[in-house]
Amino acid sequence: SQQGEEDPQALSIQEGENATMNCSYKTSINNLQWYRQNSGRGLVHLILIRSNEREKHSGRLRVTLDTSKKSSSLLITASRAADTASYFCATGLIQGAQKLVFGQGTRLTINP
Amino acid sequence: EPEVTQTPSHQVTQMGQEVILRCVPISNHLYFYWYRQILGQKVEFLVSFYNNEISEKSEIFDDQFSVERPDGSNFTLKIRSTKLEDSAMYFCATGTGGPDTQYFGPGTRLTVL
Numbered sequence: 001s002q003q004g005e006e007d008p009q010a011l012s013i014q015e016g017e018n019a020t021m022n023c024s025y026k027t028s029i030n031n032l033q034w035y036r037q038n039s040g041r042g043l044v045h046l047i048l049i050r051s052n053e054r055e056k057h058s059g060r061l062r063v064t065l066d067t068s069k070k071s072s073s074l075l076i077t078a079s080r081a082a083d084t085a086s087y088f089c090a091t092g093l094i095q096g097a098q099k100l101v102f103g104q105g106t107r108l109t110i111n112p
Numbered sequence: 113e114p115e116v117t118q119t120p121s122h123q124v125t126q127m128g129q130e131v132i133l134r135c136v137p138i139s140n141h142l143y144f145y146w147y148r149q150i151l152g153q154k155v156e157f158l159v160s161f162y163n164n165e166i167s168e169k170s171e172i173f174d175d176q177f178s179v180e181r182p183d184g185s186n187f188t189l190k191i192r193s194t195k196l197e198d199s200a201m202y203f204c205a206t207g208t209g210g211p212d213t214q215y216f217g218p219g220t221r222l223t224v225l
Contacts, residue, residue: 031212033213033214041219042216043155043205045215048212088154088155098143098160099157099168099170100145100205100214101157102156103154
């Protein structure tokens, strides 16, 4: 498998429910970032969590990072129709690389 | 809030033609990146640029690709002789340093016919 893999690939829930998306990666990282992409549009940065952090909150978003399991989760609480989008995790690597390595993404659909 | 801008939003070109995609970074950012996303696929890193030179490039970024900051503000990606498989969304991203938050532009959709 590749660096930065999200699961599930697609998630459909009712408005008001919580949505949880997971990301796994393979190499040591400096940080992990989550981005949102509305269909055919650009990438919107949601949150960055560094390798020495375990949990971070931003509004209705909660991100966890478990470096021992090389995994992260993104929780969106009290989902809204406007949260419908694709969500990507991207890892910033340690070895001098400034690039982000993206996963395949989770397509989230919030049903009204 | 400052943002990264890209032009054009959509570029249609014939195979073999040269295209230049343009990006205006956030003003105090020093690190610049190009990524691409083929329809339905994940975002892939192409190249990073710092201090007027390429700091890293992927295997996708072959001799057909080049980047520069021609006037100290715009950041451009040139594809010398486009191929059908170059059709994708191209994103510029900029940041203040290293593996930190990168801010993405809205993208240029390149269609090669």
